[in-house]
Amino acid sequence: MKNQDIFQRAQESIPGGVNSPVRAFKSVGGTPRFIAKANGAYIWDVEGTQYIDYLGSWGPAIVGHSHPEVVKAVQDAAVNGLSFGAPTEGEVILAEKICALLPSIEQVRLVSSGTEATMSAIRLARGATNRRKIIKFEGCYHGHSDSLLVKAGSGLLTFGNPSSSGVPQEFVSHTIVLEYNNLDAVQQAFNEVGNDIACVIVEPIAGNMNLIKPKAGFLEGLRELCTQHGALLIFDEVMTGFRAGPKGVQGLTGIKPDLTTLAKVIGGGMPVGAFGGRKDIMQHIAPMGAVYQAGTLSGNPVSVAAGLKTLEILNRPGFYEQLSATTATLVKGLKEKAAKHGVTFSADSVGGMFGIYFRSEVPTTFAEVQESDTKAFNVFFHAMLDEGVHLAPSAFEAGFVSACHNEEILTKTFDAADKAFAKVAAM
Numbered sequence: 001m002k003n004q005d006i007f008q009r010a011q012e013s014i015p016g017g018v019n020s021p022v023r024a025f026k027s028v029g030g031t032p033r034f035i036a037k038a039n040g041a042y043i044w045d046v047e048g049t050q051y052i053d054y055l056g057s058w059g060p061a062i063v064g065h066s067h068p069e070v071v072k073a074v075q076d077a078a079v080n081g082l083s084f085g086a087p088t089e090g091e092v093i094l095a096e097k098i099c100a101l102l103p104s105i106e107q108v109r110l111v112s113s114g115t116e117a118t119m120s121a122i123r124l125a126r127g128a129t130n131r132r133k134i135i136k137f138e139g140c141y142h143g144h145s146d147s148l149l150v151k152a153g154s155g156l157l158t159f160g161n162p163s164s165s166g167v168p169q170e171f172v173s174h175t176i177v178l179e180y181n182n183l184d185a186v187q188q189a190f191n192e193v194g195n196d197i198a199c200v201i202v203e204p205i206a207g208n209m210n211l212i213k214p215k216a217g218f219l220e221g222l223r224e225l226c227t228q229h230g231a232l233l234i235f236d237e238v239m240t241g242f243r244a245g246p247k248g249v250q251g252l253t254g255i256k257p258d259l260t261t262l263a264k265v266i267g268g269g270m271p272v273g274a275f276g277g278r279k280d281i282m283q284h285i286a287p288m289g290a291v292y293q294a295g296t297l298s299g300n301p302v303s304v305a306a307g308l309k310t311l312e313i314l315n316r317p318g319f320y321e322q323l324s325a326t327t328a329t330l331v332k333g334l335k336e337k338a339a340k341h342g343v344t345f346s347a348d349s350v351g352g353m354f355g356i357y358f359r360s361e362v363p364t365t366f367a368e369v370q371e372s373d374t375k376a377f378n379v380f381f382h383a384m385l386d387e388g389v390h391l392a393p394s395a396f397e398a399g400f401v402s403a404c405h406n407e408e409i410l411t412k413t414f415d416a417a418d419k420a421f422a423k424v425a426a427m
């Protein structure tokens, strides 16, 4: 059975052959690997080829694929029933755990994806403040709901344009899109329409335009402006939550958002999302309040079991120290190999996530990351794949390390990178 054959077949019954667009390898070209199984730091495709995996299901696989304790928890839960449409104690335990781990969250509601979490958090912010406008930042991704699929317009306060066909201009007319790390722009927006801004939603460390960290003072400034103008600050920690550090970016910075969205790691590979925050805000949600939100599979018992076990494992002593050290070593080794071959390259990491950039400096904005040499990335990507290393198939995505990535695996990665950078240098 060949990846190419399945991909061909897939395109008959599934648009583009994939159930999420980036999987189709469109930006790097070639054939996506159809995965048969995964274990620890490795995945295997249907042809039986083994790869070191730095995609980690786009973040959830933080304890490594098919962790025996997580698998056991899922199996045990499944035996007792897959879904009830009625509350379970497991949901309460997961909610309590999230509230205990992230002090900004006093109450939390579980959903089934990050998209649902952010969409619901924004509705809640609008409902709680009785305001219409939201601020988001160029290059930050908050799922695929209508009002968030926006790209910047030409002027600062020209409201965004839909970045997807099928989204009417009117649907995004209340979404203001600003440059990441540009606090002046946020100040100006608040000066002009501050009394109608319901919330600012931000990836506190951006992981959807490759990895981009906030500049000193950026998040603090957002916190101040939101407080000053009565807007809510939403940290979208769907990617960074329990990935950038044990308490997400809010733990690393000490900044307290009003609302937080989570997904990815908290489901341990199963579909789970969550949004939570200040109790007085969360009380606006139905059945307590007037903001409607619901879900047939919300708090699904099997997903909750996977999430709970994953959170338990990553709260064991030394987990993040080891994960961060591994990721930092990875980034350092890749930079050394690039330098050896004279390839223009930079890299960065935080906790268990990293960014690699084919440009000389680590970028700080969407415009800067766009200046990366995508041709060089594509050559590097395919050379790494040929050497058995599976990276995210785009120059504009972050990478992920798990607790199972050990020294031996890093050494194999560096050997692969040595050959891959040589190919880039020979372009």
Ligand SMILES: *Cc1c(COP(=O)(O)O)cnc(C)c1O
Pocket: 112, 113, 114, 115, 116, 118, 141, 142, 143, 144, 203, 207, 208, 236, 237, 238, 239, 240, 263, 264, 273
């Ligand atoms: C992945 C992601 C989402 C969307 O989550 P889905 O589960 O894919 O819907 C939202 N926000 C951020 C920051 C993400 O990384």
